[in-house]
Amino acid sequence: MDLHFTSEQKAFQLEVQEWIAKNLERPFTEEVKDPKHDADSLVEVRRNWQRKLNDAGYLGQRWPVEWGGRGATEVDEAILLSELARADAPNIPNFLGIPLLGPALIIHGSEEQRRRFIPKMLSADEIWCQGFSEPGAGSDLASLRTKAEPDGDDFRITGQKVWTTFGPWADWIFVLARTDEEDRHGGISFFLVPIDQEGVDMRGLKQVTGEAEFGEVFFDGALAKREHLVGKLGEGWRIAMTLLGFERGSSTLLNPADYERQLRGLASGLRENGEIDRPDVAERLGWLAVQNEVMRGNGLRTLANIDAGMPPGPESSIEKIFWSEFHQTMTDEALDLLGPQGQLKATSSHARPDVDWAYQYLWSRAGTIYSGSSEIQRNIIAKRVLRMPTAK
Amino acid sequence: MRFELDDDQALLRSSTRELLEKEAALADTRAVMEEVPEGFDKNMYAQLGELGYMNVLLSEEDGGLGPIAFAVIMAEMGRVAFPGPFLEWVTAIRALSECPDTSAKEWLAKASQGDTLVSFALAEDVHNADPAESQVAFEGGRVRGTKVFVPFGEHAQALLVSTAQGLALVARPGTGWNSTPLETLDHAQRFVRIEFDDEGTLIAEGEKAASVLDNARRLGALGASAAMFGLMERSIENSVQYTTEREAFGKPIGSFQALQHRAADMLLKSESTRSAAFRAAWAEENGEEDADYLISVAKAWAGPAGRYVGGQSIQLHGGVGYTWEYDPHIYLKRIKTLEQFHGSNRWHIQNALRQSPIL
Numbered sequence: 001m002d003l004h005f006t007s008e009q010k011a012f013q014l015e016v017q018e019w020i021a022k023n024l025e026r027p028f029t030e031e032v033k034d035p036k037h038d039a040d041s042l043v044e045v046r047r048n049w050q051r052k053l054n055d056a057g058y059l060g061q062r063w064p065v066e067w068g069g070r071g072a073t074e075v076d077e078a079i080l081l082s083e084l085a086r087a088d089a090p091n092i093p094n095f096l097g098i099p100l101l102g103p104a105l106i107i108h109g110s111e112e113q114r115r116r117f118i119p120k121m122l123s124a125d126e127i128w129c130q131g132f133s134e135p136g137a138g139s140d141l142a143s144l145r146t147k148a149e150p151d152g153d154d155f156r157i158t159g160q161k162v163w164t165t166f167g168p169w170a171d172w173i174f175v176l177a178r179t180d181e182e183d184r185h186g187g188i189s190f191f192l193v194p195i196d197q198e199g200v201d202m203r204g205l206k207q208v209t210g211e212a213e214f215g216e217v218f219f220d221g222a223l224a225k226r227e228h229l230v231g232k233l234g235e236g237w238r239i240a241m242t243l244l245g246f247e248r249g250s251s252t253l254l255n256p257a258d259y260e261r262q263l264r265g266l267a268s269g270l271r272e273n274g275e276i277d278r279p280d281v282a283e284r285l286g287w288l289a290v291q292n293e294v295m296r297g298n299g300l301r302t303l304a305n306i307d308a309g310m311p312p313g314p315e316s317s318i319e320k321i322f323w324s325e326f327h328q329t330m331t332d333e334a335l336d337l338l339g340p341q342g343q344l345k346a347t348s349s350h351a352r353p354d355v356d357w358a359y360q361y362l363w364s365r366a367g368t369i370y371s372g373s374s375e376i377q378r379n380i381i382a383k384r385v386l387r388m389p390t391a392k
Numbered sequence: 393m394r395f396e397l398d399d400d401q402a403l404l405r406s407s408t409r410e411l412l413e414k415e416a417a418l419a420d421t422r423a424v425m426e427e428v429p430e431g432f433d434k435n436m437y438a439q440l441g442e443l444g445y446m447n448v449l450l451s452e453e454d455g456g457l458g459p460i461a462f463a464v465i466m467a468e469m470g471r472v473a474f475p476g477p478f479l480e481w482v483t484a485i486r487a488l489s490e491c492p493d494t495s496a497k498e499w500l501a502k503a504s505q506g507d508t509l510v511s512f513a514l515a516e517d518v519h520n521a522d523p524a525e526s527q528v529a530f531e532g533g534r535v536r537g538t539k540v541f542v543p544f545g546e547h548a549q550a551l552l553v554s555t556a557q558g559l560a561l562v563a564r565p566g567t568g569w570n571s572t573p574l575e576t577l578d579h580a581q582r583f584v585r586i587e588f589d590d591e592g593t594l595i596a597e598g599e600k601a602a603s604v605l606d607n608a609r610r611l612g613a614l615g616a617s618a619a620m621f622g623l624m625e626r627s628i629e630n631s632v633q634y635t636t637e638r639e640a641f642g643k644p645i646g647s648f649q650a651l652q653h654r655a656a657d658m659l660l661k662s663e664s665t666r667s668a669a670f671r672a673a674w675a676e677e678n679g680e681e682d683a684d685y686l687i688s689v690a691k692a693w694a695g696p697a698g699r700y701v702g703g704q705s706i707q708l709h710g711g712v713g714y715t716w717e718y719d720p721h722i723y724l725k726r727i728k729t730l731e732q733f734h735g736s737n738r739w740h741i742q743n744a745l746r747q748s749p750i751l
């Protein structure tokens with residue numbers, strides 16, 4: 001066993017910490033609280049932050065050098081993401097494009113596509129969203145019905161995608177569309193589609209937080225050019241499945257760092273309220289701290305296994321369930337322990353200064369649904385890890 | 393980075409598994425539990441002594457194998473619910489090795505053979521076995537006072553007794569201990585209350601005594617966490633096997649999604665215990681500053697996790713799960729014992745919080 005970072009990795013961690021200290025004006029929670037901002041200007045804060053990260057060479061650092069990489073490992077990426085979370089840095093707007101579409105283009109895309117799309121994705125000049133889910137196809141993604149029909153050399157897309165995160169600000173969408181009605185998996189293809197065109201209607205979709213951070217998008221004969229088909233016709237499902245597996249290790253230390261920051265905020269709230277020394281309160285706080293540390297242990301194990309070149313084990317589904325359900329547990333407890341103050345919106349007077357608890361509480365309901373719901377993860381564990389029988 | 397065991401640790405795991413499967417399968421655990429008054433198989437422990445297992449927690453020169461190897465052994469013992477005072481025994485050997493006293497050295501040599509049990513007498517409150525100031529006195533060469541939940545005390549050749557004056561070593565008096573059995577829900581345990589009025593030797597005082605006891609508590613907690621992982625791992629294997637074979641409504645019950653999701657949750661708890669316990673063992677082995685913190689994290693997590701897995705294992709077995717004949721109860725009971733000793737869940741939560749980065 002060896003759970004130490006190497007001296008290079010430690011040096012990288014220090015470098016990132018120093019870079020953040022120099023470049024991050026203030027935590028994102030403070031931006032959110034600033035009355036001068038609205039949803040659009042907060043996106044600009046995020047865009048500017050992404051540009052800074054890109055200029056410093058931190059984006060796509062694991063990719064081949066010609067596409068912005070610098071020979072970084074998954075451990076480096078995990079260090080970077082956890083330091084950013086610890087500092088409450090803004091999330092970059094291309095948080096789906098860079099980790100998902102980027103590697104898909106590098107592995108499955110054409111040279112032409114890489115040259116056309118990767119630089120602007122990194123510089124946030126083009127923002128990407130992911131068009132997989134449909135009203136009738138979420139967990140059961142392969143039952144998607146949006147179709148792409150040949151039109152000369154190109155394709156016309158018709159159908160609907162939904163819960164499209166960041167759709168309202170996106171310039172491009174990567175879409176899974178059906179090119180063969182008969183073949184459930186082999187009849188799906190992967191397209192890159194510009195949003196600003198006739199035939200695409202992107203609408204904001206208000207979510208439980210009251211904001212429209214995701215959208216629904218209607219395609220009515222929208223143009224997808226032949227050169228924007230990724231891979232071959234019918235390879236879409238395979239590409240989608242590999243890209244969903246790309247980020248196996250990078251986020252392993254991110255959630256524990258993020259939640260640790262939130263728990264520190266909870267502890268300071270309880271200290272200010274004079275309640276932290278109450279045995280019942282301390283025990284509940286301590287139990288949250290314990291669970292977060294256990295989660296970090298799982299993350300270190302996953303990361304170490306990747307670093308040692310081991311094939312993926314049961315960890316990724318376990319981690320997904322753990323972080324998403326623990327986020328709910330933690331915010332449930334925080335809002336209870338902080339009393340009604342915990343329910344104040346960040347922009348409200350008297351709200352806690354360091355954590356946007358009301359938002360975190362509501363946002364925690366999403367994690368168990370997207371990226372493979374908790375139930376789907378449990379199915380995976382039961383079938384693929386425990387090899388439990390299938391009903392005939 | 394690397395989480396998996398090094399080659400020699402992996403070898404230790406497979407050889408320990410082989411040994412225990414052969415010499416201490418669950419059938420033997422049952423026999424010991426039901427028929428052997430001492431609660432352990434003396435020949436088996438002598439064999440462990442011969443093979444060097446009893447010295448696992450000593451320094452390398454003295455035959456020690458290190459905390460990771462210790463966790464490996466404890467996890468394997470958990471898998472077969474290995475009965476008896478192994479954890480007390482090896483932590484007592486370690487405690488003796490930290491005391492400069494000559495009688496400590498003599499007892500250490502004997503205990504290492506695996507035929508002379510030295511156990512601990514620490515708790516004084518039946519409602520709280522956590523580390524606390526002792527009311528037991530060491531005066532004029534005698535230990536006086538009452539200890540409860542002395543593990544396997546009745547058959548111990550010597551006991552390490554915490555007193556207000558320090559750590560005392562008391563050899564079994566010729567007339568035997570003045571003890572009363574404390575029977576718990578775990579039929580494999582042999583706890584007793586002992587009223588001491590016996591000759592003893594003070595083998596550590598003041599800060600030294602505190603540090604010896606703290607090390608024993610910390611290593612005991614690490615061992616208990618690893619053992620709980622092994623208990624959980626095997627409980628899950630047994631449950632999955634049972635639900636695959638058992639049919640109801642014309643299908644294997646393991647095909648019902650309700651049971652599949654239960655099993656998935658059990659695996660989440662168990663694998664998270666593995667991560668936490670081995671991370672803590674690694675930290676202890678490398679003298680990391682946060683070793684004590686990480687051990688408390690592991691122990692605080694392992695208890696509730698184990699309780700869940702052990703309980704659900706009975707549930708997944710249905711009616712047979714409630715019978716003496718089937719094994720799930722053996723696992724649940726052992727977990728219930730381990731979660732109360734070497735620091736309770738509550739004690740470890742507090743100890744972890746004190747050292748937590750969130751404060």
Ligand SMILES: Cc1cc2nc3c(=O)[nH]c(=O)nc-3n(C[C@H](O)[C@H](O)[C@H](O)COP(=O)(O)OP(=O)(O)OC[C@H]3O[C@@H](n4cnc5c(N)ncnc54)[C@H](O)[C@@H]3O)c2cc1C
Nearest residue numbers: 130131132133137138139163164165366369370371373375
């Ligand atoms: C905040 C947020 C952001 C999102 N962003 C995007 C995005 O950017 N792009 C995109 O394409 N999609 C996105 N999604 C959609 C997301 O991927 C789907 O919501 C998800 O796949 C679940 O599908 P569904 O909503 O159709 O629910 P359903 O599949 O209808 O599931 C409903 C319930 O049934 C359960 N269930 C379904 N199947 C099974 C089964 N086999 N066994 C047991 N239980 C089952 C589910 O777990 C869930 O609890 C986002 C969703 C959210 C909440």
